[in-house]
Amino acid sequence: MSDYQYTERIIKQMIAAWAEQNKRVDVFFAEYNEDVYLKEVAPKRNRAIYLLGHLVAVNDGMLPLFNLGDKMFPELTADFLFTPDNVETKMPTVGELKKQWKELNLKLSERFNAMRVEDWMGRHTSVSEDDFTNEPHRNKLNVLISRVNHQAYHLGQLKLMHP
């Protein structure tokens, strides 16, 4: 098997790992009534609804970072990315966030599957051309790897909830 085919296979495996984490989040947020997700995952820790908004905001950031377009839900950035969980924050409902999560991941999946090996191995928009020459591991695939781990991290927390 050629190396090009190896590289394509690995990239497919990483996209599959990302999709698998998305699916586990889907399953978790389909399991209970909406009011359950208004509870904290553990005493004095983030509420599940906050973590869902946070995961949407983080995945959404991959669109501009990969030069695939603007964020779909830029209104979530301030409250779910730059601000810790706060009961005073006026949030969308769990149902609205779940809808955004699905729409976003559908769009990202389509875009990811259309990207070529060279796209994945190319720099993301927050690293300069000069820096990328010296640090070629700062490519789009590395961002995806890090996002998959970030989702697993928060999924582990969500699964500690007592519904």
Next chain:
Amino acid sequence: MSDYQYTERIIKQMIAAWAEQNKRVDVFFAEYNEDVYLKEVAPKRNRAIYLLGHLVAVNDGMLPLFNLGDKMFPELTADFLFTPDNVETKMPTVGELKKQWKELNLKLSERFNAMRVEDWMGRHTSVSEDDFTNEPHRNKLNVLISRVNHQAYHLGQLKLMHP
């Protein structure tokens, strides 16, 4: 850049992601006095000491799975892999588990860095040659991807602790 170099780079990135998760676990278990880790990470959930033993046992499983030799700490398998956390279990101390964790990851790091692209893309020992022909994604690299996510999942839980 040749495709072979791409494949090598991606594999290095995955090993780096695994090492980064190990390091974050190191940092967490170096932060407090040992008795803190005898507490549950959240009410009625696993104790931190159990999750440490569990992470050792899971990483240890990669040695036979990748055909790199026997497990270093097979005595952990029954209590930390096949059995839920139980205060009745006679466990090693946190200090002992931390030592095992470091020794094991040092050995795994050395072995991983010596593996070639073809090794990573080859089947692991729990998939048969026939099955692998039809499911070539069941390679060693895929196991590593899944182990990195597994570590991130439990790290997220550890970080919820109130020391």
